[in-house]
Amino acid sequence: MSHAAADAHLLEPGAGVYHKKLGMWVFLASEVMFFTALIGSYIILRFGAAESWPVPSTVLNIPVTALNTFILICSSVSMVKAYAAAVEGDQKRLRLWLLVTVIGGATFVGVQVFEYTHLIHEHFLPSSGLFGSTFYTMTGFHGFHVSMGVICMTWVTIQAFRGRYTRENYHGVEVIGLYWHFVDLVWIILFTIVYLI
Amino acid sequence: MESTEHKHPNYMAVWAVLFVMTVIEVGVAMLSHIPRALLVLVLLGLAIWKAVLVAMYFMHLKFEPRRLLFVVLAPLPLAVILVVIVLQEFPG
Numbered sequence: 001m002s003h004a005a006a007d008a009h010l011l012e013p014g015a016g017v018y019h020k021k022l023g024m025w026v027f028l029a030s031e032v033m034f035f036t037a038l039i040g041s042y043i044i045l046r047f048g049a050a051e052s053w054p055v056p057s058t059v060l061n062i063p064v065t066a067l068n069t070f071i072l073i074c075s076s077v078s079m080v081k082a083y084a085a086a087v088e089g090d091q092k093r094l095r096l097w098l099l100v101t102v103i104g105g106a107t108f109v110g111v112q113v114f115e116y117t118h119l120i121h122e123h124f125l126p127s128s129g130l131f132g133s134t135f136y137t138m139t140g141f142h143g144f145h146v147s148m149g150v151i152c153m154t155w156v157t158i159q160a161f162r163g164r165y166t167r168e169n170y171h172g173v174e175v176i177g178l179y180w181h182f183v184d185l186v187w188i189i190l191f192t193i194v195y196l197i
Numbered sequence: 198m199e200s201t202e203h204k205h206p207n208y209m210a211v212w213a214v215l216f217v218m219t220v221i222e223v224g225v226a227m228l229s230h231i232p233r234a235l236l237v238l239v240l241l242g243l244a245i246w247k248a249v250l251v252a253m254y255f256m257h258l259k260f261e262p263r264r265l266l267f268v269v270l271a272p273l274p275l276a277v278i279l280v281v282i283v284l285q286e287f288p289g
Binding site for chain 2: 015016017022025026028029030032033036037040041043044047048057062063066069070073074076077079080081084087177178181182184185188189191192193195196197
């Protein structure tokens with residue numbers, strides 16, 4: 001088969017994975033540093049102002065956000081289902097699961113917008129002290145990441161409907177999946193640190 | 198081609214574990230009478246465990262070449278250094 005030779009070219013000799021995947025992982029490594037800076041600042045500011053820090057559950061709506069966390073985790077599962085379908089060359093299931101993933105991500109952003117409008121209505125703003133600024137900075141940057149993910153995922157879904165991904169060529173699905181799961185992973189940490197602790 | 202491609206882990210089982218752990222997390226956070234330090238420790242432990250599950254199974258790190266792990270793990274010590282050094286700025 002000629003694709004075996006083509007795949008050999010795609011393999012990165014250093015890391016043992018194809019270039020696109022290595023590129024995404026290096027990008028995600030830089031994203032780890034980005035979110036560490038945000039979470040690190042939050043921890044340090046909170047340590048520094050422990051007495052005046054409000055209990056998050058008195059300001060934020062934990063049940064709604066817990067539900068949103070659940071939605072994001074579900075969209076991660078639909079993403080791996082899409083990936084598994086792509087590997088097996090199952091076009092129908094690939095398209096279905098990608099659509100479910102896009103809807104899941106869009107729902108997450110929608111609930112976050114609902115949460116923001118509700119909080120702003122209750123006069124909890126980015127200018128409402130340290131908790132306000134750090135809350136909106138962290139969840140805002142995360143929401144921005146999810147939004148970008150939804151846009152890219154929509155593109156991948158359109159490509160899937162055009163029959164771009166096959167049993168031999170599913171790299172695009174795998175790489176967007178890595179980004180998607182990373183954003184889910186960051187939310188798991190953020191939800192605990194910002195909402196629960 | 199990678200050789201692990203045709204065997205998928207049980208994604209639904211991972212999903213179930215993540216779901217149960219999220220429920221436990223929210224439940225623990227609602228308990229008001231356990232000591233604060235213990236609460237923080239348990240919640241952080243659960244969050245990190247969940248994050249590792251996502252990375253290992255959903256991002257397939259468990260099935261990737263060991264060398265890729267070095268790329269992935271490289272920022273973690275840097276992240277710890279960043280936070281620890283800035284914390285030094287705080288007296289007491």
